[in-house]
Amino acid sequence: MTTFVALDFKTADHGRDSACSVGLIRVEDDRIVQRVHYLIRPPRMHFRFTHIHGIRWQDVADQPGFDERWASIQPILREAAFLAAHNAAFDKGVLHACCDLYSIPRPSQPFVCTVQLARKTWNLRPTKLPNVCDYLGLQLEHHQALSDAEACARIVLAANQSLRQH
Template identity: 75%
Template sequence: MTTFVALDFETADNGRDSACAIGLVRVEDWQITQRSHYLIRPPRPQMRFTHIHGIRWQDVAGQPSFGDLWETIAPILEGSDFLAAHNASFDKGVLHACCDAFEISRPPQSFVCTVQLARKTWNLRPTKLPDVCQFLGISLEHHQALSDAEACARIVIAANPDQPGKKSVNFKDSLNIC
C-alpha cells in the first residue's frame, strides 16, 4: 500500500522559516484520506506576500508558531512513504528551515516533485501548478495552501502507474530532484 502526504506552504516573507500557512493532504492506497489546513504565526510580522495568498498579519498573529503546531502536523506525516509538492525544493526548504528554527528533527521522507512528475509523465510544459491542473481537469484555488496541496496529491494519483491505461512512472526517479 502506498501512503504519501502532499503539502504546500505559503510564506510571509523571503525567509524560508516564514511559513504562514500549510496545507496537508494524506493519501493511502491512492485515495485521499485526510485534508488539513493550518495558519501559522511566522517569526516576523512582515507579510510581504499578502498580495499573492491573501494572508495578513492579523490573520496569523494569534495562531500557533510552527513549533507549537508540530505535534499536530507530525502524525499526518507519520508512516508516509514520501512527501509530494509542486516545485518541491521550495516546500522542502520551508519545512526544513521551520524544523531547524524550532530544533525539530527533519522528517525522513524523500520528496516527489510534481513539476518533474508532470514533465516525465505527460511531457508537459509549462508546468506551473495551474497549467498542470488545467491539463488534468483538477480544480484549483492557486496559492491557497490546502487547494495547492490537494492538487499535488491529485497529480501524483493521476500519475499512478497502477491505473489502467497510465504510462508507467517510477516515482523514485522523481524523488529529491527539485
C-alpha cells in the same frame, strides 16, 4: 500504492522559516483520507506575499507558531513513504527551515516534485500548477495552501494511474 502526504506552504517573507500557512493531504491506497489546513504565526511580523496568498499578520498573530503546530502536523506525516509538493525544493526548504529554527528533527521522507512528475509523465510545458491542473481537469483555488496541496496529491494519483496503464 503506498501512503504519501502532499503539502503546500505559504510564506510571509523571503525567509524559508516564515511559514504562515500549510495545507496537508494524506493519501492511503489511492484515496485521500485526510485534508488539513493550518495557519501558522511566522517568527517575524513583516509580510511580503499577502498580495499572492491573501494572508496578513492580523490573520496569524494569534495562531500557534510552527513549533506548536508541529504536534498536529507530525502525525499526518507519520508512516508516509514520501512527501509530494509542486516545486518541491521550495516546500522542502520551508519545512526544513522551520524545523531547524525550533530544533525539531527534520522529517526523513524523500520529496517527490509534481513539476518534475508532470514533465516526465505527460511531457508537459509549462508546468505551473494551474497548467497541470488544466491539463488534468482538476479544480484549483491557486495560492490557497489546501487547494494547492490537494492538486499535488491528485497529480501524483493521476501519474500513478497513467503509469499503470502503460
